[in-house]
Amino acid sequence: xxxxxxxxxxxxxxxxxxxxxxxxxEFRNFISDSFTxxxxxxxxxxxxxxxxxxxDISMPGMDGFQLCRELLKRDPKLKVCFFSAFENxxxxxxxxxxxxKSDCFIKKPMSIAELAFQINKFLDTEPVQQTPCELPQxxxxxxxxxxxxxxxxx
Numbered sequence: 429x430x431x432x433x434x435x436x437x438x439x440x441x442x443x444x445x446x447x448x449x450x451x452x453x454e455f456r457n458f459i460s461d462s463f464t465x466x467x468x469x470x471x472x473x474x475x476x477x478x479x480x481x482x483x484d485i486s487m488p489g490m491d492g493f494q495l496c497r498e499l500l501k502r503d504p505k506l507k508v509c510f511f512s513a514f515e516n517x518x519x520x521x522x523x524x525x526x527x528x529k530s531d532c533f534i535k536k537p538m539s540i541a542e543l544a545f546q547i548n549k550f551l552d553t554e555p556v557q558q559t560p561c562e563l564p565q566x567x568x569x570x571x572x573x574x575x576x577x578x579x580x581x582x
Contacts, residue, residue, distance in 0.1 A: 434551060435477060436460040439469045439495060440484035440511075445536075449482075452540030458547070466490040475503040479551060482534075485512040493521055509550055511536055511543075 436453065438460045440446045446462045453460060461478075463469035466487050481499055483492035490498075496508050509532035510521070532550045534543060 432457075434458050434479040434547070436547070437469060437473065437478045437481040437499075438462040439466055439481070439487070439492070440464065441466075441487040442484075445484075449540070449543065453544060453547075456540070456544040458544070466492070466495040470495060470498055473499060473502060476505075478503075478506060480507045480509055480547060482509050482511060482547070485510050486514070493524065507551065508532070509534060509547065511538070513537070 434457070436458050438446060438449055439462070440449070441464050443464050446464060450460050450462045461469075461472065463472070466483075467490060470490075481496070483495055485492040487495075492510055492512075496510075499506055499508070511534040513536040532546070534546050538546075
């Protein structure tokens with residue numbers, strides 16, 4: 429059974445991380461719009477366009493929680509997943525933003541394979557067997573600098 433194509437909104441202030449995630453997820457049947465600026469992401473956001481928003485938490489000007497609040501005002505059905513290197517943000521979310529109902533938190537660094545698995549799990553989609561064109565099983569965690577040659581097919 430082939431997994432349906434999912435549309436994602438990706439927001440992270442690190443262009444390298446964002447590019448790595450976007451390329452890696454494309455190999456796993458995701459389509460994404462990516463933004464390094466939360467205000468730009470908000471200005472391009474369209475209700476009903478995305479299956480999920482994947483938001484970095486620590487960003488300048490507007491953090492991921494504030495961006496989430498604004499996105500949910502525009503599309504209350506949007507599913508949101510946060511990712512960060514800091515675990516203490518989950519407590520902050522529940523304390524400062526009790527109206528945000530998301531239990532999807534992914535800790536950086538993570539592999540593309542793990543990220544795709546977690547997104548599919550959160551979207552209630554069964555994972556599909558790896559195909560030869562996907563990233564290798566032992567791909568490195570996403571970091572500030574990633575060798576993108578590892579994400580291509582022969």
